[in-house]
Amino acid sequence: MLFECDQWKVERVSPVIAANFDAFLSVTPTHNTVMEEKRRETSTGSLVFAINGLRFEVSSVSPSTTLLEFLRAQTPFKSPKLGCGEGGCGACVVLLSKYDPVLDQVEDFTVSSCLTLLCSVNGCSVTTSEGLGNSKDGFHPIHQRFSGFHASQCGFCTPGMCVSLFGALVKAEKKDQREASPGFSKLTVVEAEKAISGNLCRCTGYRPIADACKSLAADVDIEDLGFNSFWRKEETREAKMSRLPVYDHSLEISTFPEFLKREIKSSLLLDSERYSWCKPATAEELQSLLKSIDADSKTRMKLVVGNTAVTISKTIEALKEENNSEFNSECKIVFKRIALHMEKIASEFIRNTGSVGGNLVMAQRKHFPSDIATILLAAGASVHILTGTLHEKLALDEFLERPPLDSKSVLLNVKIPNYAAVKNISSEMDSKLLFETYRASPRPLGNALPYLNAAFLTEVSCLKSSAVKMVKANVVPEDGTPSPAYRSSLAAGYLFDFLFPLIDTSSKIHGGWSGEYCNTSLSEDAEIKQKYSQLDHVQLPTLLTSSEQVLELNHDHHPVGQPIKKIGAALQASGEAVFVDDIPSPANCLHGSFVHSIKPFARVKDMKFKSKLLPDGVSGLVSVRDIPKGGENRGCTTKLGTESLFADGLTQHAGERLAFVVADTQKHADIASNLVEVDYDIENLEPPILTVEEAVKRSSFFEVPLSLYPKQVGDISKGWAEADHKILSAKIKLGSQYHFYMETQTALAIPDEDNTMVVYSSNQCPEYAHVTIAKCLGIPENNVRVITRRVGGGFGGKAMKAIPVATACALAAHKFRRPVRTYLNRKIDMIMAGGRHPMEITYNVGFKSNGKVTALQLDILINAGISVDISPLMPRNILSGLKKYDWGALSFDIKLCKTNHSSKTAMRAPGEVQGSYIAETVIEHVASTLSMDVDSARNINFYRYDSLKLFYDFAAGDPAEYTLPSIWNKLAASSSFKQRVEIIKEFNRCKVWKKRGISRVPIVHQVFMRPTTGKVSILSDGSVVVEVGGIELGQGLWTKVKQMAAFGLSSIKCDGVENLLDKVRIIQADTLSLTQGGITAGSTTSESSCESVRLCCEVLVERLAPLKETLQGQMGSVRWDELICKAYTQSLNLSATSHYSPDFNSMHYLNYGAAVSEVEVNLLTGETAILRSDIIYDCGQSLNPAVDLGQIEGAFVQGIGFFMLEEYTTNSDGLVVADGTWTYKIPTIDTIPKQFNVEIHSSGHHRQRVLSSKASGEPPLLLAASVHCATRAAVREARQQLHSWGCMDESYSTFNLEVPATMPAVKELCGLDSVESYLRWEMGRKSRLG
């Protein structure tokens, strides 16, 4: 939607038509290089380009081929990954370099290779992360720093991050005016942070990535950098600097090879029969090309501007050019504002190729909600259009209102007027021109379409109350715009903000957003600022401020307990780490793509391709009919139930798998799956069950086995009797969340001899996939082998949901007798993933006048979807998180509703996060009812050990293990909680349009240890190879296992064991090599895998001990390699397997932690900025504090996504519509806490736990509720203010802040008409004052 400001603008701005021409934004595809001056060729040409210094020549290619497709399919360079395919994630970023032979200059810029067409890189050089450095030639300092700052977990985003940073470094190095000190680049800290603002990471939480980037910046204070493996905290600044991997900018790699400089060809035309690619060099040439196309009615043309014209980035640079004396100061202000706004469009790597012209044409043709159109409209821009020989110059608003631009018309340029000539208000008045632009987006730095963008240009002389009237101007969004009331109110807010300085010049106004209007004296404000500066640094210009990580190292079980770097982190950074889709395709490999249902409940009468001929490259369709004799329609098998692979005649939810199209390439398969026509029939069928209420009405439930159903606690009638107050039938609704692992679901199935099948699967439980594939194919389990090396992020989504993907590949491979692989595109992945369980909760709570709860009774309806998945575990998990407070007595009824939605599945802290949130909502409700401080309400409901034992039974452990009270108090001190509460009160009293909130939240989270297997083998040279059932998902499992193997074997106590860590290699999980691996889930698999390895080591040490004694006796001492060599000659069995199965006492334990978060809510937009979060989390005796720190930060940020940002929406049939990066917004670097302090609390030794360690993968996610609660506190302040303006009644403090607390949700609670309310109040106040 474009903000309807033009009417107003016309009124206020002097005519721009008479303006001199000043700014020229050329949007035509013109070039000025020799290469490009050579004219368009019409003969067959080849593309010639370089990748990482290697020459590539391509003679025939479809112009729609993207650079990413080429890189991944035709070259050995797999570091650019496919994360989204739509420019929204940065996983595919590469550096593109162009050479200008006239100037002998190389221009380098980052691009998203998924959107860059291969044809457009002719004559260019491409650098991927492998090209920066690699394991053979040596890693680049960027790789080393990512590794050393623990900035890579699963590693799927890491190569893209590294190249984004490299692009920023290269750009900075070219800025001559700056100086870099030795070891540092010319990059600034601000640039370093921004460099990766368009890249998504789902694992790390970004803080360590930001540190790795900042470590290269010229202006970095080394003391501000976070925990890393380079230095110890207490070392001097100089020592620290000397430990960083050296970055020497004078030795930077050449991005453009000499051979290509010599060889550059001028132009190309491809020889594809159906498409041709032309590269006109001038507007005239384009014109004649258009004419020739015009003569041929069958030819359709698309103008691809890509990286060949005035890109948004270049426009920004031009507009920021300060030395340009041609322009007057008013123009410069307008240019600067436009440039600043443009810097928030998409991401750097999109702006580097996206053109202003393409953007405006998209806005014109498709009503694309363009920022550029809006800001240029307000700036009074005009455009120049060429159609055939007809040149037209017209105002931008006229252009936008025209019928869609003909595909043969070209937008040649855009003019911005000279404002000196524009000023039109009668000359006797001293007028000035004001220009401002606005953008309300879930991500402050961009990479998200705005809810609303707006820009205002006005010439003012004297404006007072007339401006107020304008605020009430009618701003009506277009029909069908989501959250229309919110967007209208945003528009009013922006107009208010723009005009605010003019309303009353006597008001105290400070610069910056929303005028920072303050109705107290300036000195008071300064006082607040000073108080704040003592406590935090939120006012700094950088995105993130220095954060603290506090961790204690445990040396008892060396090298266990050491914060060693994640195994393979540098390999992940360089992109050499092999994920399933990086495995080269075997000969004759086919690719599959799912066809899914769009109906929730219907008969599938027929399914066929639209045309009679099979689409390009398609081999066929695999469906339920292809299940072999003896096989079953099985997509998933677990101990809790099964799921079908394909719908069998009847589809039971939108998004259900109907078939699997198999083709020669993934692209062909994806295209063909959209060409399948499905004939549905719903005659005489019951309507689908799409709500939990409907499920209850129709008694559609899944059974929860008694053994899994949690027990009620205490005597509920007694609890009710003790209560002084009761809240009855309060309701909460919680939605779903998508995992957004960066690597989507993927598998490769290879049929082998004797009816066997090898399947490479990105999977959290290969064992279950193994069983399912065997069942589906009707073959014995020993005919199947499932191999998983690493998973590019799982978060629960690759537990059950990866199994049907692997099974479909196996079934297709079985049918076609050829290897079959798939890599789901993001849209299909999002449609099929299921996500977190949505639920509806009704609660009754009884409590005393001091806030102590005496009874809590809950009815919870969980939407489990169509099949059972892990849903029977949900009641237990919900209660695990919910019981964090002493409720006196607790009773509940939890129903698992079977609905016609995709089956909901495990997602990091499944159930626990909802349970923990429900607990906070109840406490907040109690506090607001009693008008008491929420923190006191929390305090009074804390457990004593005896009540903890009552609620958690045997999981409560010993009294000494109950560390929550000490964590709670320690956090209050370390976060200066009480002082900040007071300062925030002051802030809120003083500020009208910004309110802050702070909240301290505890968690209790029960985990369950599961059995798993391990195998340790010592090879003849003394090196060690380890296999474990647990899967490396990025959570650092392999790293902990490696440490444990080194520790376990070192108890042989011979020379050289101190270096065992370097000798251990963990290898991929293989379900035939190591059976009974189990499932990697529930945060405890690292511990159980470590324990199984420790058991293996015990056996090996026992076997080796007698020999060692003998050798020691003979030689005085013995080295590890000598011992092993001798053991081999004596045929000792140096391979041991174990199956760890926890006993009753070590099966369960509780995790504790607490967080304080402070937020600032902008009342005009509803935007919430997280100013600071402090966490203390108990890791027991951490197995690896660096890994655990990463888990804590990453989980917390994923929790921020759940509580604040991510809306996994469906249509009325239950089909997911938030199906890509355009609509689904996970946290980015600009939405995490600006200051993020984490302390790992080391609680005592405990023999029942694995070397006294505790889990860290999931529980910290629950702590993100502190951000939501702090937002709630800020919103309460806003509502209290509305109340004080007489616009809200006494119930202002009772409200329900949705999850996620998105900008529209927050704004709605803060008053959609708050501007009008304020103005009414202000006018009333003034009239009262006379």
Ligand SMILES: Cc1cc2nc3c(=O)[nH]c(=O)nc-3n(C[C@H](O)[C@H](O)[C@H](O)COP(=O)(O)OP(=O)(O)OC[C@H]3O[C@@H](n4cnc5c(N)ncnc54)[C@H](O)[C@@H]3O)c2cc1C
């Ligand atoms: C992930 C992502 C996020 C984005 N976020 C934003 C955002 O927040 N705000 C925003 O405003 N934009 C946003 N964009 C849009 C981005 O700015 C546009 O993609 C870009 O400007 C289009 O330029 P292009 O050169 O790639 O156009 P193309 O895709 O090459 O062209 C678009 C259309 O215009 C035609 N065309 C191009 N140039 C001309 C011309 N000179 N004359 C006639 N026809 C022409 C083409 O033939 C094509 O039909 C985003 C894009 C992506 C990928």
Ligand code: FES
């Ligand atoms: S895959 Fe290219 S930006 Fe996401």
Ligand code: FES
């Ligand atoms: S490490 Fe960034 S997505 Fe996994």
